[in-house]
Amino acid sequence: MMTKKNSDVKNGKTKKAGPFDGSKVWMDGEFVDYSDANIPINSHSLHYGLGAFEGIRCYETLKGGSAIFRLKEHIDRLYYSCHILQINDIPFSKEEIFNAVIELVKINKFKGCYIRPIVYIGDEGGLGIFIKKYDVKVAISAWVWGAYLGEEALKSGIRAKVSSYARFHVNTFMGMSKSTGQYINSILAKKEVVNAGYDEAIMLDTSGFVCEASGENIFIYSDGYIKTPPLSSVLPGITRNSAIEIIQNEMKIPVKEERITRDELYIANEVFLTGTAAEVTPVREIDDRKIGKGKAGDVTLELQDIFFKIVKGQNKKYEKWLTKV
Ligand SMILES: Cc1ncc(COP(=O)(O)O)c(C=O)c1O
Known part of the structure; x- marks a missing residue:
């Protein structure tokens, strides 16, 4: 039976708790609850798949702290992925994203986790395949993820x-x-x-x-x-x-x-x-x-x-x- 704790009641409907519930997400410069980290249904990226992302791991070190593996290289790759895709004008600097990743791990109190930054396009330019205006958005989520293949x-x-x-x-x-x-x-x-x-x-x-x-x-x-x-x-x-x-x-x-x-x-x-x-x-x-x-x-x-x-x-x-x- 689902308890109140692992379910969410919205508009009278009960939503089953998902793997990310309870975590904080960095969204365009602010930390929000996972359930509030929503994107518009007509986001250009959702329809056509133009976006870039990263997968980064943070490990618990044997001294008891945590360390993010090759964070700089991941942020660099995110930017050159966007450059290849001509997603220019990312509204945050590499340094801001770098610091946001660190803060996100801290705020979620994770020791070891997987971190997923994503750069995507919102809905301001409309839904043509060719759009003149790219409203570029950035979000970073994180969750505890064990061995991927077990x-x-x-x-x-x-x-x-x-x-x-x-x-x-x-x-x-x-x-x-x-x-x-x-x-x-x-x-x-x-x-x-x-x-x-x-x-x-x-x-x-x-x-x-x-x-x-x-x-x-x-x-x-x-x-x-x-x-x-x-x-x-x-x-x-x-x-x-x-x-x-x-x-x-x-x-x-x-x-x-x-x-x-x-x-x-x-x-x-x-x-x-x-x-x-x-x-x-x-x-x-x-x-x-x-x-x-x-x-x-x-x-x-x-x-x-x-x-x-x-x-x-x-x-x-x-x-x-x-x-x-
Ligand atoms: C298709 C593909 N190849 C290779 C890799 C390995 O890349 P990395 O070691 O940077 O995670 C990934 C994972 O991101 C991938 O999706």
Whole structure:
């Protein structure tokens, strides 16, 4: 039975409590309750998907505080995503958004959380596909979000499947921009493979080369080197960039940014995914073929261990990547 505490009565109708209820949202410069953070129904972005967003993680550090991972890089990517999409005149500076993210974590009293800034267009320019006036809005929400693919996935690895949906051609959408509308492609691919009993979708580009997963970059480890597709076809993942730096500098394994074929995945010693949400997730099976020994690989687990120590503030050298809250 629903209690008064986890329900909301509006116009006589009871609304079931959602995962974000009770939190505060930063909306165009002000903190508001999640239930008051509403957008107009004729928001241009809602209808046509023109908007840009970020996914950022804040971790509880072992000293008891909290730290946001690579906040500056995420804010930079948000701005260049908007630049690619010609969403200019963002009404807040990078510094204001940076500080708003920190304040939002504090005000919500979160220790570890996921943070979602979004830049979108309101309704002032009307609803034509071409509009002269972009009333650019910015909102930031945050919530507690555990392991994206589950704790077990981090330990034992996931089963992935190559989707029948190709990643968009570079001249269809622009993959360097983390834009809202293009996630339809990821949603279709993920739905397809989850419905078929797999955990995650791997997507090929329109020439048939391996691109990335529905929300993660992909890496293989084969006989002494690591390989990941070049940035020409994938989102420039901030975890991808962090992983490359750790692999080269701490694990001393050479990293190649080169095209990967589907069969190269099958015969790799190890495959893993990186992303803010998925962190470093081993892949133990692709298209019903075991990868390596069919379990999380040693190189992947070593990278994961170094990564988690860094994000939890246990590695002095990489404190440069953390913004203390
Ligand atoms: C399609 C796609 N590729 C890769 C990534 C990984 O990027 P990051 O490590 O910056 O989260 C994401 C997640 O944002 C994504 O959605």
